Amino acid sequence: MNAATLTGKIKAKAALVDPNRYGRSDRSAIGRWFWEIDRVLLLMVAMLIGIGLIAVAAASPAAAQRYSGGSVRFAELHYFYRQIGWIMLSMPVMILISMMPRERARRLSLIGAALFFGLLAIVPIVGPEVNGARRWIAFGVGQVQPSEFLKPFFVIAMAWLLSLGVGERKVPIFILSGVITGMVAVLLMLQPDFGSTIIFVTVWVAMLAIAGLDLRILGGLALAGIVGVILAYFFYPVATVRIDGFLFGEGDNFQVENAMRTLTAGGLFGMGPGGGTRKFGLPEPHTDYIFSVIGEEFGLIACIAIACLYLGIVARVLVKLLDEESSVALLAAAGLAVEFGLQAMINMAVNVQIAPSKGMTLPFISYGGSSMLALSIGMGLLLAFTRRNPYLTRSPYVVKWGGESVYP
Template identity: 30%
Template sequence: MNFLINRLRGDKVIWAIVVLLALISFLPVYSASTNLVYVIGKGSTIGYLLKHFVHLFIGFVIIFWVHKVPYHIFRALSIIGIPVVILLLIYTLFQGTTIGGANASRWIQIPFVGIGFQTSTLAFTILMVYVARYLAKVSDKEYSFKDSLMELWLPVFGVLALVLPANFSTTALIFSMVCMLVYVGQYPLKYLGVIIGAGIIALTFFILVAKAFPNAMPNRVDTWISRVDSFLDGENDVRDDDYQITQAKVAIATGKIHGLGPGKSVQKNFLPQSSSDFIFAIIVEEYGLIGAVTILFFYLLLFVRFIINAQKASTLFGKLLIVGLGFPIIFQALINMAVAVELLPVTGQTLPLISAGGTSIWMTCISIGIILSVTKKDEEVALDEQESKNREEALQRIINKELEVSANETDEDKEGLNPLEPILNQ
């Protein structure tokens, strides 16, 4: 164990928080899985727990592997990754799977494995790295809006256009996070204002076209509108989203200060997404306000570490990577919590590192691995310098020892100890 810990690089506080959140997730996921087992009649609680363990184990392998890679390599990978994710999104849009009889065109099946994969989360991660790369590249150059339109915004809007028909909440999160990142990267505000205006116009046009031709493309516009209307009206009817919100509020109200205790949730039997989208409500029901505040504290502490490391990063690209990949993790967590307490309409965003689900965990782990790669740079330089110094000192000691041996042999030769002398005397 000590050997493994000694091989971990980067911000140790980030490592500790990530491990704690992963450990915390096991009890809520195990408890909430009874909904799938006893209500839906699918699988076993131990099976879901083992599945969650495997997802997290693979996630930590991803973190360990990614954080060993020098972060500047991700510049080139993002350029290659953009066309790849666009092709994947196109494929997903037309070949998305059906889950539980419902359209789930944000998912595809990985061949020969049978695992569902949400391509929009991969696109999100690669796009943020790509935007950070572009902003770092042009930071000390003069460029026009037309230049940035082709190289920066064309890939961004291409990804958004492909994610939007199946997942409005993720599209909105991606667009807002990209705008936040370009603002931090000192992109001209007048250009950013034009982009935001163009985005609003494009969204309005898409909604109008989708309403006019509802069968022309796979879309969920009616679902978006019903969710917003339900949230604004505050009415509870038989619609699925209203039902889930009502059950989540009952769970939160039942938890009170101390909660009902681990595994004692009642509402997990009524919440369809109790182990993923609404797992925060189950945490509050079982662990009360204390559990809710603890979870919130860990995410806010992680947010503070992201800010500190972004300020300490030695390059602009490193700073933008931490902001672009770290802040969305925190905002996604806050959105998930806000939905559970009905501060926001239902979005379908999971609670990072806690909710069950392979794709969301793995993409979060990739982001954390890249962030740790940025935070480890100064530390590794110091370690490399120390190791180099130690090697030089060891080499110098070997050279000095060889010189001493050589000097002794020379002195013996001067005294006439020639190994050929007995033969010559014969």
């Protein structure tokens, strides 16, 4: 085959991906985003947000009765209306971030990681104390929880750092990532926030495994984690109280016990929207224990469906990454998926009384401004790093089209 014939075949195949043929009359950012985004993943996230609105509406009367004292207009649905406002703010943020090229998303994450790490460092100094913890920074119009925003940015920053050692197994890179994770863990435990500490460390170890760290070292880290929990039990009062309450029933277990009773009160199919009564006895029905409210009003079947939806999101991302060639994208997307799924799993485990209380929200379902905005940033980054042109893997031929590589 001569060069002219080969060139003709390449041009002919390149024509097959003409954007006009697939409804993309221009190469605008919105048009490319629509065709490259994982629309199934986006649909599942939208389903979670819709379920969350229904759940917050169900939990809002109980929360309003406890916290508003009836002094707020439309008090029964006070938190529902506020949640709508947070969603209207957060969803455009998620979409805008998901439209970013990977390189720009990486740079944004590195800046965000540095910023929120700095804020996390000053939380114990300037943060107001709420229920014995300092986790927030007040900014006049509201409060921000730096650890929530640091989670997605930390994952991308670790993905970039660990990618520098992929293939060559550069030990100093792994050690540096461990030092950074350890600093974050110490700052979190000063707040104290033992639950978030577990998430950061677990996600870091999972990313090390994906990056190809030696199994013997991973085994050592697992052993170190067990030793760390034991030491925390003896020398970290917060962990001592939580573990004693979970294992031996000591201390105040009202929250987790009442959550379990509430979750099972509705049976398989629930008591119907607005029919729940036990939710009025929950301390945080719209945030930490919203999963129990769902169980009471919509039944255990609905709870199982929600758990399957979270599992589907994580599985969708991991399967999509099987043929990913970029080490940064692979580590970033996998880390974000693990972090998202782990947070959901911990919240549900607390509600069904198989884990001690952590004070952790259920992603995209629990009420919360900082939580909703931070999760939207994380999901936007996940969508950005899983974007892929669906027509790029159909031929080994590569041509340049508009300054980009195209696989006709």
